[in-house]
Amino acid sequence: MLLSVDHVTRYRYDTPARSVVQSHRLTPSRFDGQRLLDWEVSVSGGLAGGAFRDGAGDWVQGWSVPGPVSEISVTVRGRLETTDLSGVLRGHREAVPPECYLRSTTPTQADQALADLAAQCVTASGGLETAHRLSAAVADAIVYRPGTTHAHTTAAESLAGGEGVCQDHAHAVLAMARHLGMPARYVSGYLHASEDGTLHEAAHAWAEVWVAGLGWVGFDPANRCCPDERYIRLGSGLDAQDAAPIRGIARGPGVESMDVTVAVQSVQQ
Incomplete structure (x- = not known):
């Protein structure tokens, strides 16, 4: 599938910031399921800094914006060709061993409750079947409902409330998989549409679980599927904050506000 992305994040400061420094994971991952055609990330008034590919295989780009600055726009535009690999992250090069993703974080x-739910998902064959059951259990236990949780909601809180969004689903899968001794990580990216064609939040997140013999396999409880050609993978981490596409700090006493617009479209081959 040929997909185009138009993603704009605007930051506003009620008092001009003296300077802003950001770190971006906004370039699609390199693996057999994605072929980049053209891609550009720009920051209004920004100066590109150092860039590197980290141990997890993600491209990290630094930016700085000298002040005083009242508004910043981070714009991502590009096209890529995607292939359905049934969720398997085939051909992705990284140096971090899977065991690093057994470590839990606060979210x-x-x-x-999560431990008990995880125990119900264990199968005799283990591995892939258990991972599928973890994802299905989270989808059943946490109803997708935007606006019911916030950025700092934990997996335990979203399970107790029975509602959440893709971030909460991913965190719950991670918590349960790690409890069972299965390495798991958070993935940030984009989603074109749900399987039946219904529009979905274009900025999306899901989980990857390490399965012996297969490697990393993606699971998206929010859509009850494994990532396919509709998904664009950007980067990964221990949780949502660790895998955030944009991280940064503004120097100054002002309050920051942010709005995001994302459009992911299928275009003619």
Whole structure:
């Protein structure tokens, strides 16, 4: 599938910031399921800094914006060709061993309820079947409902409330998989549309679980599927904050506000 992305993030400061420094994971991952055709990331008034590919295989680009600055726009535009690999991250080069993703973070700490739910998903064959059951259990236990959770909601809190968004689904899968001793990580990216063609939030997140013999396999409880050609993978981390496409800091006493617009479209081959 040939997909185009138009993604704009605007930051506004009620008092001009003295300077802003950001770190971006906004370039699609290199693996067999994605072929980049053209891609550009720009920052209004920004100066591109150092860039590198980290141990997880993600491209990280630094930016700085000298002040005083009242508004910044981060614009991502590009096209890429995607292939359905049934969720398997084939051909992705990275140096970090899977065992590093057994470490829990505050949002992905398993409480007793998550541990009990995880125990119900264990199968005799283990591995891939257990991972599929984890994803299905999260989809059943946490109803997709935007606006019911916030950026700092933990997996335990979203399970207790029974509602959440893709971030909460991913955190819950991570918490349960790690509790069972299965390496798991958070993935940020884009989604074209749901399987039946219904429009979905274009900025999306899902989980990857390490399965012996297959490697990293993606699971998206929000859509009850594994990532296919509709998904664009950007980067990964231990949780949503670690895998955030944009991270940064503004120097100054002002309050920052942000709005995001994302459009992912299928275009003619």
